[in-house]
Amino acid sequence: MPPKILVTGAAGQIGAELVPALRLRYGNAQVVAAVHKAPGAEALRAGPTVTLDVVDEEAISKAVRDHGVDTIYHLAALLSAVGEDKPDLAWEVNMKGLKSVLDVARRSGVKRVFWPSSIAVFGPNAPRTMTPQNASLIPTTIYGVSKVSGELLCNYYFLKYGLDVRSLRYPGLISSEAPPGGGTTDYAVEIFYAALEKGAYTCFLRKETALPMMYMPDALDATISIMETDVARVKLHGGYNLSAMSFSAEELAAEIGKHVKGFSVSYAPDRRQKIADSWPMSVDDSEARKDWGWSPKYGLPRMTEDMLSRLGRRLKPQKDV
Ligand SMILES: NC(=O)c1ccc[n+]([C@@H]2O[C@H](COP(=O)([O-])OP(=O)(O)OC[C@H]3O[C@@H](n4cnc5c(N)ncnc54)[C@H](O)[C@@H]3O)[C@@H](O)[C@H]2O)c1
Known part of the structure; x- marks a missing residue:
């Protein structure tokens, strides 16, 4: 059985290409595109769509129930430059949004969650070239702080609740x-x-x-690939360097x-x-x-x-x- 997927932040830079790629792979009806306020690109309407705010846990829960979702790609977030202009909103959307998705997932029997982290987890004290996976994570942006906290939360939900969360530290x-x-x-x-x-x-x-x-076709490959990998091969549930x-x-x-x-x-x-x-x-x-x-x-x-x-x-x- 192909997965039944919910993609949040579906109208964004990644979602606009990830949704069609997932639909091509699993079928249009299998992928629900969740957009925020705007209707989203025409292309997203080739399959089911919902409108929701990711800080609204009940709205996520309803979308999961209504569509029988078993897999979530949680992309909705505020990025680095916008985050520095609006740090309170960045924390709210990035952290409350992620926690809401993880809580809905563990309560609704969602099998797998993808959540993107970022190279922004590193700060100026980490080695600047060939930064290793386990370099210290002391970022100086609210975006980076939310990504480090998000990685820790994802790992905690894996350890505490057995929720299969997978994550990549995307570059630009x-x-x-x-x-x-x-x-x-x-x-x-x-x-x-x-x-x-x-x-x-x-x-x-x-x-x-x-x-x-990274070029988007590689990012899509990496994303779908880690989500399809056997769980035994996924050693990190916080965020892989990529x-x-x-x-x-x-x-x-x-x-x-x-x-x-x-x-x-x-x-x-x-x-x-x-x-x-x-x-x-x-x-x-x-x-x-x-x-x-x-x-x-x-x-x-x-x-x-x-x-x-x-x-x-x-x-x-x-x-x-
Ligand atoms: N694009 C990159 O270069 C890059 C690099 C590293 C990590 N990432 C991560 O990948 C994910 C997706 O990034 P992107 O580039 O597609 O971002 P984007 O800004 O292009 O899209 C984000 C989407 O989230 C939506 N959104 C914002 N607030 C929301 C809310 N409260 N409720 C519901 N939706 C909301 C926006 O409408 C937008 O469509 C983010 O987690 C981001 O941190 C992106």
């Missing part, structure tokens, strides 16, 4: 479908739109700022410049620079590779080519690609 995600929702790595998506639409981009990070990144590529803003600009003639980038660091400076430049994901066979397919050149080709078909290019 680059994708061509839905725009990113207010994180510190958003520049790596914006830059592609700007290259194709204007031939120029002003980056909000310094040019030498390097961060761990890695694909690492590059600076300047290196990404140069790679795009190989395809977009005359593309120019200037740099005007803003408040997000401080967040980026507190995060790893690259992470060591050997535990994920060893435990459940993780391996990414996209590096910088292949991701850049694919992004430009997908966006080029959608946008009217003003520059030759």
